[in-house]
Amino acid sequence: MIELRNVSKTYPNGTKGLNRINLTIGKGEFVVIVGLSGAGKSTMLRSINRLHEITDGEILIEGKSITKASGAGLRRIRRDIGMVFQSFNLVKRSSVMRNVLAGRVGYHSTLRTVLGLFPKEDINLALNALERVNILEKAYIRADQLSGGQQQRVAIARVLAQEAKIILADEPVASLDPLTTKQVMDDLKKINQELGITTIVNLHYIDLAREYATRIIGLRAGEVVFDGPVAEATDEVFAEIYGRPIKKDELLGEAAL
Amino acid sequence: MNGTGTNGLSRLPKKPSRIKHYLTFVIVLWMVWGSAVQTDSTFKELFTGLPEMWKLIEEMFPPNWQYFDNIVPAMLETIRMAIAGTTFGAIIAIPFAVISASNIVKTPWIIYPARFILNLIRTIPDLLLAALFVAIFGLGLVPGILALAVFSVGLIAKLTYEAAETIDPGPLEAMTSVGANKIQWIVFGVVPQVAAHYVSYVLYTFEINVRAAAVLGLVGAGGIGLYYEKTLGFLEYDKTNSIILFTLAVVLVIDFISTKLREKLL
Amino acid sequence: MKRRIWLRWTIVVALVLIYVWTFAGIEFNGIKPTAGKITRSIFEGIFSPDWDYVYLPDGEDLLRGLLETLQISILGSVISAIVCIPFAFWSASRKGKSKAASGSGKFVLSFIRTFPELVMAILFTKAVGPGSFAGALALGLHSIGMLGKLFAEEVENMDSGPTEALVATGANRLQVLWFAVIPQVLPGFLSYSLYRFEINVRSATILGFVGAGGIGTPLIFALSSRSWDRVGIILLGIIVMVTIIDLISGYLRRKLA
Numbered sequence: 153m154i155e156l157r158n159v160s161k162t163y164p165n166g167t168k169g170l171n172r173i174n175l176t177i178g179k180g181e182f183v184v185i186v187g188l189s190g191a192g193k194s195t196m197l198r199s200i201n202r203l204h205e206i207t208d209g210e211i212l213i214e215g216k217s218i219t220k221a222s223g224a225g226l227r228r229i230r231r232d233i234g235m236v237f238q239s240f241n242l243v244k245r246s247s248v249m250r251n252v253l254a255g256r257v258g259y260h261s262t263l264r265t266v267l268g269l270f271p272k273e274d275i276n277l278a279l280n281a282l283e284r285v286n287i288l289e290k291a292y293i294r295a296d297q298l299s300g301g302q303q304q305r306v307a308i309a310r311v312l313a314q315e316a317k318i319i320l321a322d323e324p325v326a327s328l329d330p331l332t333t334k335q336v337m338d339d340l341k342k343i344n345q346e347l348g349i350t351t352i353v354n355l356h357y358i359d360l361a362r363e364y365a366t367r368i369i370g371l372r373a374g375e376v377v378f379d380g381p382v383a384e385a386t387d388e389v390f391a392e393i394y395g396r397p398i399k400k401d402e403l404l405g406e407a408a409l
Numbered sequence: 410m411n412g413t414g415t416n417g418l419s420r421l422p423k424k425p426s427r428i429k430h431y432l433t434f435v436i437v438l439w440m441v442w443g444s445a446v447q448t449d450s451t452f453k454e455l456f457t458g459l460p461e462m463w464k465l466i467e468e469m470f471p472p473n474w475q476y477f478d479n480i481v482p483a484m485l486e487t488i489r490m491a492i493a494g495t496t497f498g499a500i501i502a503i504p505f506a507v508i509s510a511s512n513i514v515k516t517p518w519i520i521y522p523a524r525f526i527l528n529l530i531r532t533i534p535d536l537l538l539a540a541l542f543v544a545i546f547g548l549g550l551v552p553g554i555l556a557l558a559v560f561s562v563g564l565i566a567k568l569t570y571e572a573a574e575t576i577d578p579g580p581l582e583a584m585t586s587v588g589a590n591k592i593q594w595i596v597f598g599v600v601p602q603v604a605a606h607y608v609s610y611v612l613y614t615f616e617i618n619v620r621a622a623a624v625l626g627l628v629g630a631g632g633i634g635l636y637y638e639k640t641l642g643f644l645e646y647d648k649t650n651s652i653i654l655f656t657l658a659v660v661l662v663i664d665f666i667s668t669k670l671r672e673k674l675l
Numbered sequence: 676m677k678r679r680i681w682l683r684w685t686i687v688v689a690l691v692l693i694y695v696w697t698f699a700g701i702e703f704n705g706i707k708p709t710a711g712k713i714t715r716s717i718f719e720g721i722f723s724p725d726w727d728y729v730y731l732p733d734g735e736d737l738l739r740g741l742l743e744t745l746q747i748s749i750l751g752s753v754i755s756a757i758v759c760i761p762f763a764f765w766s767a768s769r770k771g772k773s774k775a776a777s778g779s780g781k782f783v784l785s786f787i788r789t790f791p792e793l794v795m796a797i798l799f800t801k802a803v804g805p806g807s808f809a810g811a812l813a814l815g816l817h818s819i820g821m822l823g824k825l826f827a828e829e830v831e832n833m834d835s836g837p838t839e840a841l842v843a844t845g846a847n848r849l850q851v852l853w854f855a856v857i858p859q860v861l862p863g864f865l866s867y868s869l870y871r872f873e874i875n876v877r878s879a880t881i882l883g884f885v886g887a888g889g890i891g892t893p894l895i896f897a898l899s900s901r902s903w904d905r906v907g908i909i910l911l912g913i914i915v916m917v918t919i920i921d922l923i924s925g926y927l928r929r930k931l932a
Contacts, residue, residue: 234844242837257854262850489700
C-alpha cells in the first residue's frame, strides 16, 4: 500500500510542482496517471521512491515512511520499488544479463556484488525474468544491440529480478512505436495480474490509459483533479484534466489497439 | 514454465567465455610488473625519494623574483622562435596538405608518398629534431626554429588535409563546370572552405610550439631552456622556480588568447 | 561593412608588427661552413647505419635501449591513468555540483599540463636519482594533466539514466559507481590511456637527454661524439618502434570504440 499524505513540492524558484496531494493506492492496483506535460506526473512518481525530494507532507510505503528514512533504511524501501523509465536507463555497454542482475545489488553486500559473486538463485531469477518478457535468448548480448522495445523489456526484467512489490513506470512507452508500445504495456499488465505487483504508470495517450488501467488519476498543475475507475473517465473528464478538448496526438490510434 | 530452476527455461543461451578478458588482464599486469622490475621502479624507491623531493621543493620556494630581469630577453627569444617556427611550418604545410588530400589530387603515387613523409615526421619528437639541427648548425635560435618548423609541417599538414577531405564537393563541381584550371579550382573551390580550419590549426600548433620552445634550450637550441641548465647546474633552485613560473604564466596567457581566437574562427 | 574593413586592417597591422618584432630580434650569423658536411654525414649515417649496435651481447645496445624506453612509457601511462581518476571526477562539471569545485579541478589540471615534462624529469632525477624511474615518474605526473581533462569530459558526457536506475533499485554509492558509472566510462578511459601511451612513447625517447633513462641516453652520447652511423641506427630504431606502437595502439583503440 502506498499513501501520500498532504504531499507538496515547491521548487527553489517558487514554482509549485505538487500541491497537497492525498492518495492511497492499494495492493495490486494498476493505476495510470494522466495529465499535461508539466502537470507534475513525473515529479509525483519520482517522489514515491524519493528520486525527487518533497518539501512538505509524507509518503508511506507499506506503512513505513520513505520521507523520513535515510541510508540503509531508505535503500531497503527502494529495493521493493522497481522503476521503469522513458529512456530505459540501461548501461548500454553492459550485457543484458548484467543489466538485469543490477536489480539484485540491493540484496547483497557491496563487496559481493562488486566481485560479481551473485548466488545461483539470483542468476535463475534473472533468467526467468528475461524469459517472462520473451528475450531470454538475448541474455549475453550487449544492451546497445537491442531495439528500443527490447531494451525496455530488459528494464522490466530488471524490475522483476529485483522482486519489487511496486512498479513505477515513468512514460515507459513514450520513445516506442505503436506496436512495441502495445507489447510493453501487455508485459506490464501481465506482470501486474500474474504476480499481483502494484503498478503505477504515467501515460500520455488517453486511449492506452483506458485500455490498461484499473484506476485513473488526473493531475493538473500539481493537483489531483480526477481519481476514479476507468468507467468514470469519460471524454469530458479528460477535457477537464487537460483544461481543453482532447487533441489527436493524445490518442495512440485505433490501429494499434 | 516453472518459476524456479533453470530447467524450465526454453532456449537457454550459452554464457560467453571470459577467458579473453582474463588473458588480456594478465598480459597487461605482466607488462606493468615487468617494466617496474626492469626499471627499478618500486614503492620503496619512491618513499626513500620523497624526503629528497620535499627538500627540493623547499629550496625552490620562495622563487627568486629578481631573476626575472635576467630571463625576460630569453623568454622573448622563446616566443620569437615559436612564431618563426610555426610560420615557416605553416607555409611549407600548404603544398603538403594539398598533395595529401585525396579529393584534390587523384593520383595515388603522389598522395601516399606525401602522407608517408608526414607520418615519418610525426614519429620524431621535436626535441630530437632540435638536437640534430644543433649538431648541424651549432648552438642558437636557427636549429630551434627549424626543429619547430619541421614538427609543424607534420601536424598542420595532416590536420589540414583531413579537414580538406571533408569539404562540400558542390563548389568543386561548380568550379570544374565553369572550366577552371587546377590552381583556380583550388583557390576558389577549396581554399574558402578550408581557410578557417587551417588558421585554427596553425594557432593550435603555435600553442604546442610555445611549450616546446621553452625546453629546446636544454639541447642548445636557444630560448629560455638554456637557463634551466644554468640554474640547476649551480643548484640555484629558487631561480629555476622563477623560470618555471614565468614559463607557466606565458604559456597560460598565450593559450588563453589563442583559444579565444580559435573559438572566434570556427 | 565598415566594421569588417576595420577589423581586417587591425589584423593585418597586428600581424605585420608581430612579424617585424619577431624577425628583427632573430640574429642570423649565416650557416656554419661545416653544416653541409655534417648533414651529409648524418644522412650517410642513416642510410648506412651501425647495424652491429642493434644487438650487443654484453649490455647497452639499441634493443635494450628501446625496451627501456617502452617500459618507461608503460609505467608512466599506467601511473597517470590511475592517479588522474580522482582528478577527473573532481574537475568534471555535472548537474548539482558547484562550479567552484569543478573549476578549481580544471585549473589544477591545466597547470599540470603546462608544466614541461622535461623539466619535471630533471626535478625527479634530483629527487630519486638519474635513471628510468625518474623518467617514468615525470611522464606519469605530466600525463595527469591531459588524461584528467579527457577523463573528465568522458564523465561529463555520461548518461545519468543508469545511475538513476541503480539508485532506484536501492543500490548504495559504491554499487552505483560499479554498476552504472564504471561500465559507461571504462572504454573511454582505456582508449584515452592508449592514446596517451602513444604520446608517451615519443616523449620517452628524449628523456635520456636530461638523464631520465631510455634510448635518449645513448642518442645524446652518439650526437656529442659525432658517431653519425650510430645516430642513424638509433633514429631508425625510434621511427620503427613509434610506428609499430601507433599501429598496435590504434588497432586496440578502434576495437574499444
